[in-house]
Amino acid sequence: MLTLEQAGRIVDAALAKGAASGFQPLCVIVLDAGGHALALKRDERASISRPEIATAKAAGCLGMGFGGREIAKRAAAVPGFISALNTIFPKGILPVPGGVLIRDHQGVLIGAIGISGDTSDNDELCAIAGIEAVGLVADTGA
Template identity: 55%
Template sequence: MEIGIERARTIIAAALAAGQAAGMKPLSVVVLDAGGHPVAFERADGASPGRFEIARGKAYGAVMLGMGGRAQAERAAQGPAFMAAVNGAFGGRVIPVPGGVLVRDANGRVLGAVGVTGDTSDNDAEAALAGIAAAGLHGEA
């Protein structure tokens, strides 16, 4: 199983809807496959144009490191040198904060990651989790 475009669209629509329902600022959502490649992206009206790179950086770190943004942030706090080295290895493309959510299937296999940006990092993660759940998948924030 892979995420695929239809699941990616479901994730994005549900994440944006969750953000709007919760009164969050305009969100941007990207879905990456297990190789870190974008499957789909959408930016809500009013979201700043630079949000794609932020959303992708959050999701990219999750899929490449096999851990959600919260775990990455904790790792960065405990070992900033490690995260700096990781970011160097990945060309500066990792943003280790909540809002990057690993996507797993029912068997725990990594299918990719979702990156959400636009509100607080914790709110971004909650919107991502709502989108992932709407697609019948499991998120690891």
């Protein structure tokens, strides 16, 4: 089970990676395996809809069972299907990097992180850094 303490550390490490890399202001959310928010922080300079974007990245990964990179591949192959999921998934889905599943070392899915604010690739780099900072495994869908 992903704990509140771990989620907080993941968010802080992801934000620190973004700041150290000179990325645009970020918003980071960590969801548990059931899609419930454990931690969310938005840099005060980030635009107002970043929490919703970050949530859709993370929740979409949980809903599909794979990371944002795989969702992006599938969106390219069957765009209508992925687009339709936004009407089904209550928290949305975004077919881009920046949504990453969080797994334990046995491969068990324990949550997801979503980041928005810079390029999707940079958002993903920060997500991976956050997950690895607490000794868990990042699953980007690559």
